[in-house]
Amino acid sequence: MIEHEWLSERFAEHQDRLHAVAYRILRSPSDAEDAVQEAWLRVSRADTGQVENPAGWLTTIVARVCLNMLEARRARHEEPAGTLPPESTAPHASTHTTGPIDPEHEALLADSVGAALMVVLDTLTPAERLAFVLHDVFDVPFGDIGAIIDRSPAAARQLASRARRRVQGAAAETDAARSRNRDVITAFLAASRNGDFDALLTLLDPDAVSGEARGAQAVATFFAGRAQAARPALVDGVPAAVYAHRGLPKAVFRFTIRNEKITSITVDADLDRLRDLDIVFLSINNEVRG
Numbered sequence: 001m002i003e004h005e006w007l008s009e010r011f012a013e014h015q016d017r018l019h020a021v022a023y024r025i026l027r028s029p030s031d032a033e034d035a036v037q038e039a040w041l042r043v044s045r046a047d048t049g050q051v052e053n054p055a056g057w058l059t060t061i062v063a064r065v066c067l068n069m070l071e072a073r074r075a076r077h078e079e080p081a082g083t084l085p086p087e088s089t090a091p092h093a094s095t096h097t098t099g100p101i102d103p104e105h106e107a108l109l110a111d112s113v114g115a116a117l118m119v120v121l122d123t124l125t126p127a128e129r130l131a132f133v134l135h136d137v138f139d140v141p142f143g144d145i146g147a148i149i150d151r152s153p154a155a156a157r158q159l160a161s162r163a164r165r166r167v168q169g170a171a172a173e174t175d176a177a178r179s180r181n182r183d184v185i186t187a188f189l190a191a192s193r194n195g196d197f198d199a200l201l202t203l204l205d206p207d208a209v210s211g212e213a214r215g216a217q218a219v220a221t222f223f224a225g226r227a228q229a230a231r232p233a234l235v236d237g238v239p240a241a242v243y244a245h246r247g248l249p250k251a252v253f254r255f256t257i258r259n260e261k262i263t264s265i266t267v268d269a270d271l272d273r274l275r276d277l278d279i280v281f282l283s284i285n286n287e288v289r290g
Contacts, residue, residue, distance in 0.1 A: 006048070007043055007044060007046075007048060010054040010058065011040060011043060011058065013054075014054065014055050014058050014059075015036070017055065017058075017059065017138075018036050018039065018058055018059065018062045019032060019033075019036055020138075021059055021062050021063060021066070021133075021134070021138060022035040022036055022039075022062055022065075022066055024133045024137050024138075025063070025066040025070070025129065025130060025133045025134075026066055026069060026070070027121060027122075029275070029276050031069060034069070035062060035065045035066050035069060036062060038065045039058070039061045039062040039065050042061055042065070043058065043061060046061075056140075056144065059134075059138070059140065060144060060147070060148055063130060063134060063140075063145075063148050064148055066130065067126055067127075067130050067148065067149065070126035070129060070130070071126050074125075074126060120163075120166050120167045121133075121167075123166070124163050124166070125159075127149045127151065127159050128159045128160070128162060128163040129163065130145070130148065130149060131145050131149065131156050131157075131159040131160040131163065132159070132160045132163035132164055132167070134148075135156075135157075135160045136160065136164060141153075142154075142156040142157045142160070143156075145160070178238070178239055180257075180260055181239040181255070181257045182232060182239040182282065184203060184255070184257055184260055184261075184262065185232055185239050185240065185241055185255055185257075186232045186282075187199070187203055188200065188203050188223075188227075188255075188262060189227050189230055189231075189232060189241055191203065191224075192223045192224065192225070192226050192227035192230075193225075193226075193227055193228055195224045195225035196224070197220050197221070197224045200216075200219075200220035200223060200224060201216050201217070201220050203261065203262055204216040204219055204220060204261065204262050205258065205261040205262060205263040207263065208261075208262055208263055208264060208265070209263070209264045209265075210222065210223075210264065210265035210266070210267075211266075211267070219265065223265075227241070227243075227253075229243050229244070229245070230242065230243045230251075230253060231243075231244065231281050231282070232281075232282040233279055233280060233281045233282055234278075234279070234280040234282065235252055235254070235277055235278070235279055236277055236278050237278070238254075239255070240252055240253060240254050240255065241253040241255075242279055242281065244281075249274045249277070249279055250269060250271075250274075251267055251268065251269040251274075252267070252268045252269075252274060252277065252279075253265060253266070253267055254266045254267075254268065
């Protein structure tokens with residue numbers, strides 16, 4: 001009984017990190033929740049007599065579960081699931097599976113490689129993906145990573161390096177375009193808040209569309225004086241805007257931008273879908289906020 005209580009306390013203490021590890025590896029809230037639940041089942045049956053570093057031990061267990069899930073997903077040629085996390089049975093489990101340990105570090109990662117990361121991760125082998133995420137995001141030593149994937153530390157380092165080059169290459173190709181798009185969206189939100197109709201027109205394509213509004217004049221008329229509470233953000237690594245109330249996202253504004261002109265704006269206020277999104281707010285100057 002005492003040992004089980006100790007396990008429950010350690011698991012609850014490190015649950016945010018475990019969820020973050022699982023989510024960053026699997027890129028699916030529901031899969032991440034499943035991985036943490038499976039890890040808890042393994043932990044609850046484990047012998048803890050030799051455990052000296054609970055955080056590292058728990059991270060290793062979650063990572064091994066994730067590796068198995070990646071390999072099974074690859075064998076079935078499946079895409080990551082996008083359903084909401086199921087009800088948890090792990091002690092005091094969090095329902096926010098993307099909660100990072102270091103918000104600033106996670107935000108910087110999303111800003112630098114966000115869109116590229118999500119695309120490129122699915123092209124990596126399970127071992128490459130695990131090595132890259134554990135080392136570059138969570139600073140897990142290569143010796144520990146090697147033990148998880150049954151490789152030497154040098155081999156784990158090589159896998160992470162190979163994955164990093166692919167991610168950074170994809171990020172470099174998209175970074176300039178994403179930076180310009182962030183500037184356009186920030187300018188649009190400022191013009192909307194200030195009711196600056198002329199400024200809105202300069203940012204909109206003549207054939208811009210948003211809901212029932214068709215054409216730049218109609219879209220500018222609709223948004224003039226609005227967007228008072230909308231903030232620029234990265235949504236799944238893509239520049240967008242988010243309306244939040246008391247810190248909780250209530251609506252996401254997605255922009256299609258061509259030649260630095262907004263061609264369409266869509267609004268998603270479905271709270272179930274919003275819970276699955278990876279949202280990083282930006283300041284007015286496009287600096288990342290944790």
